[in-house]
Structures are given as C-alpha cells and as structure tokens.
Amino acid sequence: MNERQRVRRPGGRSARVGAQVHQAVTDLISERGYGNFAVGDVAARAGVADSSIYRRWGDLESLLTEVALTRLNTQSPMPDTGSLAGDLRTYAAQVAREITGPDGPAVLHLAVALSGSGQQGRQAGDALRAERTRQLESVLARARDRGENAPDALDVLDHILAPMYIRVLFGMVPLTPDYIDGLVDRLL
C-alpha cells in the first residue's frame, strides 16, 4: 500500500489490519492451542510486520485478551420472548451455538487460559463475567416485573452456562436442543 492510500483511508487500513490480526490469532489458537505460537507467527499469518503488532497491542497477551473479549462479547442480543423460560431457552441455545461453532471451543479455551495467567487475564475474565451478568440481570429483572419467580444470575452461571462450558472444554459435544432445554427446565 502506498503513502497516498494510507493518508486517504487510515481508518480503513487500521480496521482491516485489526480484522486480519484477529483472524490470524483465532486460526492459530484453533490449530495449535494457547501457548504454542508467538507474535511472529501471528504477523506472518496476518501478512503484517511484527512491529505493527507490538506497536498496536504491546505484547501477545494483550492481543489475545482483546481477541477473547471481542469474540465472547459480540453475541446476539438478549432475547425477549415474553416468558423467562422462553428467554433462557433462547439465550442458552445462542451460547451453545457460539461455543460449539467453528472457532468456539478454541476461543473458550483461550478465555480460560487467560484467566489463569496473570493479572491482565484475570481482569479480562472479570470484565467478561460482568458483561454476561449485566445482560442476564436485564432478562431476570423483566421476569420479576412480570411477576415470575426468577433465579439469581449466578444460578444461571452455575446450572446453565457452567455445564455447557465444561462439556465443550472437555470435548463432550454436541450440545443437543433437548440437553439445553433440560438445563433450563431443571433450573426453573
């Protein structure tokens, strides 16, 4: 890319490099797993210079944290079906689709690995959990406003999200619709 193009479309180039680097990270995590590649591997796969990555993200862990947060936070909007059972069934099915999709298990493994690897990773895990809890609270509060009995957000974590996460982390897939609905019915 020549200098004139860079001056004319700085946002375009920056966004494109960001997308290429994110995709390279996701591919490498799927192929090799966390801990088995370096900044140079990401740069080569994305077709950018190592220095571009160091300049923008600082180090590999910061880049991995951004990828995990972006991937796990860009989820479908929270459902509003008119009943708590309907909302939770739809929500659980969305999460199941995300974590069993093409890069889903790899991204989930990455998020868990980052949580166990120092302060930055723990903060990313905390941020992710806070966002999920905030989304869930809105669904649960709406149910209470309708006069329904609603569990705590932590109960949803323990009995709907945790079983699905553990099954995907240990390769116990697929998660069938009957299995997912059964988790919701048991909780309610």
Added chain:
Amino acid sequence: MNERQRVRRPGGRSARVGAQVHQAVTDLISERGYGNFAVGDVAARAGVADSSIYRRWGDLESLLTEVALTRLNTQSPMPDTGSLAGDLRTYAAQVAREITGPDGPAVLHLAVALSGSGQQGRQAGDALRAERTRQLESVLARARDRGENAPDALDVLDHILAPMYIRVLFGMVPLTPDYIDGLVDRLL
C-alpha cells in the same frame, strides 16, 4: 551418584526423580501457567539433566499429561455415609478442597489446556472423566440398592462438578460449605 548406588537402589532413585520432576512441573504451572515453560526449565528446577526427562517422558506434553492425571486421580476414597445426600456432600467437599488447594487451580487449568491441545491431551481428559464416572457410579448404585432415587453420573458432572470447576477456573473463590451443600441439595 556413583554406579554402585545406582545398582543398589534403582527404584528409589527413579521414584525420587519422578517426584522431583512432578513437583517442578506443578511449581512452574502455578508460577508461569501452561505454555510458558520448556523441558529445560523443568530439568533445572528439579535438579536433573534435560536428557533424563526426554528419556523417561519423551516430550513436555507427555510429562504434563502424567502430572495432571496423577494429581487429579489421587483423590480421597469415595465416601460411604449411609445416604446419597451425605455421600455427595462429602464428595463435593473433597473435590472443592482439591481444586482450591495450593496447586489446585493450576492443575485444573492444566487439565483443561491439555484437553484442548491435541489427541494425547484429549485421551488424558477421557481417561480422567472415565475414572471419575466409575467412582461416582459406585456411590449412585449403592444409593439405588438402598431404594433411594439417584441421578445419573452426568447430572452430578453438570450440576455439582461443573459449577465448582468453572468458578475455580475463573477465580470465583472460595467455595463455601453452604455453596457446596446447596449444589447437592438442588440436584437431589
């Protein structure tokens, strides 16, 4: 160590080296996390030659798999309290103590990381799950023989083990006795 000693106590030396290497791995996992150390680091920490590790374990992943299996399988015997509620409460408390103990979170992170990193790790995860299921089945079968209603072993995985595993993996500790008993009571 001279040749005479090696001839006289081969089992003793082998067992001692094995214990030193296992401890070195556990320490490095706790300090640096999975993926952030090599065979040379383990050898230096354990006070043995790199070649001793390669000769006995072949590569780092085989060594890590052995450590995870050994640590997660050497658990207390399954309880036999006379009631299913008592057995599951005691079992859940034992698991909680193991995974929140000094190296517990690091070993759990290691087991999850290995499950996501190739065929050998998946086989180790399968072996671990088979062993846990076998132990649980004995408790559940005993309860059925007494005429109690008992859930499936997979229900125990989903609603007692998975919530505790996810909370430890994401640093949501401690696991209080009330929390643990609550998981058992809700399942039964």
